[in-house]
Amino acid sequence: MEFLADGRQSLRLEWKDIMGGAHRNETVQVSGMVHAKRPMGGGLTFLKLRKQDGVLQCTCDGLDLSQVPEEAAVVVTGTLRDEPRAPGGVELAARAVKVLSRPAEPMPVPVAKAKLHLNLDTELSLRPVLLRNLRERSIFQIQAGLCRAFREYLQGQGFTEIHTPKIVHAGAEGGSNIFRLDYFGRKAFLTQSPQFYKQTMVGVFERVFEAAPVFRAEKHATIRHLNEYTSLDLEMGFIDSFQDVMAVETGYLQYAMALLEGEYGEDLKRLEVTIPDVKRIPCVRFDEAKALAAEKYGYRIRDPYDLEPEEEHAIGRYAREAWGSDFVFVTHYPSKKRPFYAMDDPADSRYTLSFDLLFQGVEVTTGGQRIHDYAQQVAKMEARGMDPAEFESYLMIHEHGMPPHGGLGIGLERLTMQLCGLENVRYAGLFPRDLSRLEP
Amino acid sequence: MEFLADGRQSLRLEWKDIMGGAHRNETVQVSGMVHAKRPMGGGLTFLKLRKQDGVLQCTCDGLDLSQVPEEAAVVVTGTLRDEPRAPGGVELAARAVKVLSRPAEPMPVPVAKAKLHLNLDTELSLRPVLLRNLRERSIFQIQAGLCRAFREYLQGQGFTEIHTPKIVHAGAEGGSNIFRLDYFGRKAFLTQSPQFYKQTMVGVFERVFEAAPVFRAEKHATIRHLNEYTSLDLEMGFIDSFQDVMAVETGYLQYAMALLEGEYGEDLKRLEVTIPDVKRIPCVRFDEAKALAAEKYGYRIRDPYDLEPEEEHAIGRYAREAWGSDFVFVTHYPSKKRPFYAMDDPADSRYTLSFDLLFQGVEVTTGGQRIHDYAQQVAKMEARGMDPAEFESYLMIHEHGMPPHGGLGIGLERLTMQLCGLENVRYAGLFPRDLSRLEP
Numbered sequence: 001m002e003f004l005a006d007g008r009q010s011l012r013l014e015w016k017d018i019m020g021g022a023h024r025n026e027t028v029q030v031s032g033m034v035h036a037k038r039p040m041g042g043g044l045t046f047l048k049l050r051k052q053d054g055v056l057q058c059t060c061d062g063l064d065l066s067q068v069p070e071e072a073a074v075v076v077t078g079t080l081r082d083e084p085r086a087p088g089g090v091e092l093a094a095r096a097v098k099v100l101s102r103p104a105e106p107m108p109v110p111v112a113k114a115k116l117h118l119n120l121d122t123e124l125s126l127r128p129v130l131l132r133n134l135r136e137r138s139i140f141q142i143q144a145g146l147c148r149a150f151r152e153y154l155q156g157q158g159f160t161e162i163h164t165p166k167i168v169h170a171g172a173e174g175g176s177n178i179f180r181l182d183y184f185g186r187k188a189f190l191t192q193s194p195q196f197y198k199q200t201m202v203g204v205f206e207r208v209f210e211a212a213p214v215f216r217a218e219k220h221a222t223i224r225h226l227n228e229y230t231s232l233d234l235e236m237g238f239i240d241s242f243q244d245v246m247a248v249e250t251g252y253l254q255y256a257m258a259l260l261e262g263e264y265g266e267d268l269k270r271l272e273v274t275i276p277d278v279k280r281i282p283c284v285r286f287d288e289a290k291a292l293a294a295e296k297y298g299y300r301i302r303d304p305y306d307l308e309p310e311e312e313h314a315i316g317r318y319a320r321e322a323w324g325s326d327f328v329f330v331t332h333y334p335s336k337k338r339p340f341y342a343m344d345d346p347a348d349s350r351y352t353l354s355f356d357l358l359f360q361g362v363e364v365t366t367g368g369q370r371i372h373d374y375a376q377q378v379a380k381m382e383a384r385g386m387d388p389a390e391f392e393s394y395l396m397i398h399e400h401g402m403p404p405h406g407g408l409g410i411g412l413e414r415l416t417m418q419l420c421g422l423e424n425v426r427y428a429g430l431f432p433r434d435l436s437r438l439e440p
Numbered sequence: 441m442e443f444l445a446d447g448r449q450s451l452r453l454e455w456k457d458i459m460g461g462a463h464r465n466e467t468v469q470v471s472g473m474v475h476a477k478r479p480m481g482g483g484l485t486f487l488k489l490r491k492q493d494g495v496l497q498c499t500c501d502g503l504d505l506s507q508v509p510e511e512a513a514v515v516v517t518g519t520l521r522d523e524p525r526a527p528g529g530v531e532l533a534a535r536a537v538k539v540l541s542r543p544a545e546p547m548p549v550p551v552a553k554a555k556l557h558l559n560l561d562t563e564l565s566l567r568p569v570l571l572r573n574l575r576e577r578s579i580f581q582i583q584a585g586l587c588r589a590f591r592e593y594l595q596g597q598g599f600t601e602i603h604t605p606k607i608v609h610a611g612a613e614g615g616s617n618i619f620r621l622d623y624f625g626r627k628a629f630l631t632q633s634p635q636f637y638k639q640t641m642v643g644v645f646e647r648v649f650e651a652a653p654v655f656r657a658e659k660h661a662t663i664r665h666l667n668e669y670t671s672l673d674l675e676m677g678f679i680d681s682f683q684d685v686m687a688v689e690t691g692y693l694q695y696a697m698a699l700l701e702g703e704y705g706e707d708l709k710r711l712e713v714t715i716p717d718v719k720r721i722p723c724v725r726f727d728e729a730k731a732l733a734a735e736k737y738g739y740r741i742r743d744p745y746d747l748e749p750e751e752e753h754a755i756g757r758y759a760r761e762a763w764g765s766d767f768v769f770v771t772h773y774p775s776k777k778r779p780f781y782a783m784d785d786p787a788d789s790r791y792t793l794s795f796d797l798l799f800q801g802v803e804v805t806t807g808g809q810r811i812h813d814y815a816q817q818v819a820k821m822e823a824r825g826m827d828p829a830e831f832e833s834y835l836m837i838h839e840h841g842m843p844p845h846g847g848l849g850i851g852l853e854r855l856t857m858q859l860c861g862l863e864n865v866r867y868a869g870l871f872p873r874d875l876s877r878l879e880p
Contacts, residue, residue: 001728003720004683004690004769012678014598031678033643033843052598052646071841073678073812100678103841104814128836131644140644144601151591158454158492161584163670163852165871166606166653167619167630169879179607181621181630184659188878190607190621190630197871200880203473204571204580206492212652213606219624230603238452238471238513238540243444250444280443288441329444372513374544393880396568401511401543403473412603431605431637438628439609440640440833 012075015053019088023080030056030092031075031100033132034068036112047094048112049076054266055134057086060094071107071132073100120424127431128440138267140430143416145264147211149256150232150410157248159207159234164197166190166213170390173339177217190215193409195341196394198235199370202405203397209234211412221435223424224309224362226413228433235407242343242353242369245406246283246329249357249365253278253327271420276326276359282319283329286351293318305334307356316361331355333368340381343369343406353406359418367408374398452515455493459528463520470496470532471515471540473572474508476552487534488552489516494706495574497526500534511547511572513540560864567871568880578707580870583856585704587651589696590672590850597688599647599674604637606630606653610830613779617657630655633849635781636834638675639810642845643837649674651852661875663864664749664802666853668873675847682783682793682809685846686723686769689797689805693718693767711860716766716799722759723769726791733758745774747796756801771795773808780821783809783846793846799858807848814838 012029035050045065047058058076068074078094108126109116111133116123123130131137151161168191171178179190193214201208214231239245257275260268268275284292287304293314294301302308307315307330319328332351335344342352354368371377377398378388388395416428426432431440452469475490485505487498498516508514518534548566549556551573556563563570571577591601608631611618619630633654641648654671679685697715700708708715724732727744733754734741742748747755747770759768772791775784782792794808811817817838818828828835856868866872871880 001722001724001763003763004686004723005720031843033841052600069841073841073843100844101812101842104839107840125833126836128640128833129643129840131641137644140602141600143603147601147603148591148595151588155588158456160492160581161587162580162870163583163587163653165668165873167655167668167873167878179621179623181619183619183878184657184875186878200568201571201870203569204577213603215607217624228605228607246444280445282441283444284441323441372541393565393568396566396880399544400547400569401473401509401513402541403471403513404540430602430641433605433607435624438607438623438626440836 013080015051018051018056018080018090019054024090025079025081027077027095028080028092029075029077030058031073032056034070034072034074035132037065037068037070047074047076047097049074049092050132055087057083057091058094058097059091060097063094063097065097067102068097068099069102069106070112071103074098075100120426124426124432124437125440131430135270138270139416139420139422139428141267142260142264142271142273142420143412143428145260146256146415146419147230147232147412149259150209150211150252152259153252153255154207154209154234154248157207157251159209159236160201160205162194162198162201162205162208162210163212164191164194164201164210166215177219179215179217192216193231194233195339198233198407199341199402199405200394200397202235202237202407203402206237206403207234208236214409219435222309223426224414224417226425226429226432226434229414229429230412232410232412233407235405237403237405239369239404239406242331242355242367242406243283245367245369245408246281246355246357249367249408249410250278250281253281273420276419277324278327280325281327281329281357282323282325283331283355284315284319285332286330286334287332289315289318289328289330292322296322305336307333312358312363313361316358319358320360326360328358329355330358338368340384340386341370341377343371344380357410359415362414362418364414364418365408365410367406369404369406372398372402372404453520455491458491458496458520458530459494464530465519465521467517467535468520468532469515469517470498471513472496474510474512474514475572477505477508477510487514487516487537489514489532490572495527497523497531498534498537499531500537503534503537505537507542508537508539509542509546510552511543514538515540560866564866564872564877565880571870575710578710579856579860579862579868581707582700582704582711582713582860583852583868585700586696586855586859587670587672587852589699590651590692591649592699593692593695594647594649594674594688597647597691599649599676600641600645602638602641602645602648602650603652604631604634604641604650606655617659619655619657632656633671634673635779638673638847639781639842639845640834640837642675642677642847643842646677646843647674648676654849659875662749664854664857666865666869666872666874669854669869670852672850672852673847675845677843677845679809679844679846682771682795682807682846683723685807685809685848686721686795686797689807689848689850690718690721693721713860716859717764718767720765721767721769721797722763722765723771723795724755724759725772726770726774727772729755729758729768729770732762736762745776752798752803753801756798759798760800766800768798769795770798778808780824780826781810781817783811784820797850799855802854802858804854804858805848805850807846809844809846812838812842812844
């Protein structure tokens with residue numbers, strides 16, 4: 001027996017230490033993957049060492065690197081010195097390169113290029129190794145930042161994190177786009193959203209959030225649908241209006257954009273992302289938004305109760321041109337297009353106290369106020385031909401008392417896609433699932 | 441159109457404001473759920489107002505509360521004043537109680553009691569409302585704290601958060617305990633662990649973590665198995681030994697316990713939890729641990745290659761009695777009991793470079809070093825009768841180069857169960873899934 005007391009720290013330098021400016025002209029060790037190997041002639045080779053947060057240039061003068069292929073894991077010993085021409089202004093003058101492991105085969109595609117320029121299908125099939133491309137991985141650093149900001153901001157606003165089941169006995173959103181499962185001989189489903197559970201937890205903690213996978217068996221292939229995605233969900237009690245929920249989302253976006261600007265500068269630069277202005281976000285009613293865009297861009301409204309992707313795009317463009325905003329809240333969606341738990345507008349029950357958030361014309365959030373009154377909820381279910389008995393454990397919360405409440409769900413991949421200017425949401429999921437793609 | 445600029449803040453006081461000591465002898469508004477209503481005689485009634493972080497005592501003198509039932513959502517207006525006899529030393533002398541919503545039916549069980557004392561099945565069936573009990577919800581505050589600590593600590597150690605698919609084409613852990621799914625006419629599975637994907641991402645980010653659901657179709661009902669649980673996973677590259685992984689876990693536990701002590705004091709008190717000492721954690725080899733416990737407690741070792749739950753319990757007891765620790769790392773598990781990706785000990789290939797962490801005799805973590813060499817991984821798969829072709833996208837990372845790496849998975853519900861002294865892991869999941877339970 002021996003005791004393990006705490007962090008065994010490696011003597012090798014990490015990125016912070018390297019960039020921090022200390023250790024200049026000292027002998028140091030740095031571990032990393034050989035991202036690229038560039039013979040410069042005259043016995044000089046540049047090894048680009050891939051680290052978590054960037055690439056360190058190692059100059060290898062007169063070293064035999066014949067047994068050090070690209071994508072080898074190595075520890076380089078050398079002198080760290082300022083070099084204005086090197087990326088980050090620092091380089092490692094290598095004296096020794098120790099190989100920890102070697103690949104069996106060279107990369108199928110040179111990942112050290114700035115952009116990959118592959119077709120989508122090839123790229124997705126080779127994802128396990130192509131994500132090592134710096135541009136690709138920056139997308140997921142930004143995604144991690146968006147998720148981190150969600151939790152940090154909400155924690156500061158008194159929200160509690162919850163973990164709700166993904167295997168469920170009934171779908172929250174209805175419809176046929178639900179995956180079925182055999183659960184020890186019983187019929188079960190994969191959750192479409194944590195809706196019932198997050199509402200339930202409002203009765204317990206007042207304010208809750210969850211960042212977790214949801215599953216949609218959508219049978220159509222579009223550039224903005226995934227069959228599995230990460231949903232940033234929140235739900236909050238004691239609201240005066242669904243605008244309280246929109247205010248929390250606005251606060252989140254402000255926090256997230258500031259965090260990205262402050263701590264993810266390299267990734268933003270690599271992806272050429274301009275952080276959108278979220279100081280104030282325009283809000284416009286569903287019917288008003290439709291009319292404004294149709295008039296300005298000269299098209300006829302086909303369905304007064306629905307918003308086609310093209311129409312969302314036009315409203316996004318309108319918000320940019322007329323109000324100078326990449327984001328726009330569209331409010332008061334028609335009742336028939338919203339789920340049974342949405343609260344109708346008491347002023348006009350054809351509409352609901354709800355909203356979507358469009359980001360450059362793409363819906364990234366759906367939210368609204370929910371029904372909290374038992375009789376009202378049962379009546380709305382019955383009016384839709386639903387059997388309340390099937391939702392007994394959900395209705396338990398209405399039956400035994402719920403505060404006025406509302407919430408929202410943000411599609412993390414869509415938010416990432418729009419922020420990073422990606423042309424397909426598949427680029428914003430590490431290992432996306434679609435109609436034809438179940439691996440990697 | 442109007443603009444939404446930022447956080448619309450309610451004028452009502454939140455818990456921090458109330459307990460902070462400000463606003464004493466001022467007229468304030470506080471919203472909350474009526475947790476309990478206690479007529480004290482002489483026209484005086486105590487309303488216990490349930491807030492996110494505690495219960496505020498409201499004294500209602502001469503107010504008609506006949507229309508204010510328990511579990512109504514209310515806004516109380518009154519004067520906040522010091523009152524040593526009240527919980528938290530403060531009470532609200534109410535002048536008006538406004539009802540925002542009313543339950544349709546009274547609670548099936550009085551949730552304001554300190555302990556519920558129900559049988560497990562009744563409690564789980566009524567969970568959606570019984571979680572409003574303060575003791576029950578404290579369990580999930582602590583769980584949120586454990587999860588938050590995991591992310592905060594790892595972020596500080598240079599780990600990046602990832603989101604990997606839960607619908608997969610092959611299981612990581614093998615065996616029959618995997619849920620099957622119809623995926624647009626193809627056979628698919630629910631993930632047993634993010635193993636393949638987190639290893640893949642070590643090639644990209646060096647250090648990664650994920651806190652997400654995993655699914656195990658275990659057909660036996662025990663007090664420590666759930667069919668769906670939250671796994672705290674991490675994976676890290678450039679390790680010198682699997683002990684580096686154990687060191688990170690030790691660092692996490694130290695961080696988590698300090699966070700709980702610092703910020704979750706009320707919840708710990710309510711559950712009578714004593715924070716375990718994690719300054720140093722004993723590490724003992726699998727075979728040595730078995731021998732020590734068998735000798736001390738006088739039983740025969742039945743299977744030298746396996747660890748039964750009773751044996752884990754004995755080893756946990758031994759660690760407590762001999763080394764004064766609630767935790768013990770058991771290392772070098774037999775190769776035949778570990779998955780195909782586990783690295784065998786070069787000194788004795790019957791054992792692996794792996795570990796479990798036992799907490800009071802219950803396994804809460806499994807981890808170890810993984811094979812990074814392509815030929816070695818293919819050979820181990822073939823020796824087990826597996827077809828490497830079925831794991832093509834996983835083996836891509838070995839083929840094209842991986843650093844030495846390892847990682848672990850912590851069962852969040854088990855960690856919560858042991859820390860809170862719960863007798864069944866089902867009490868540590870909000871809406872647990874087991875052989876017979878698919879709802880709520």
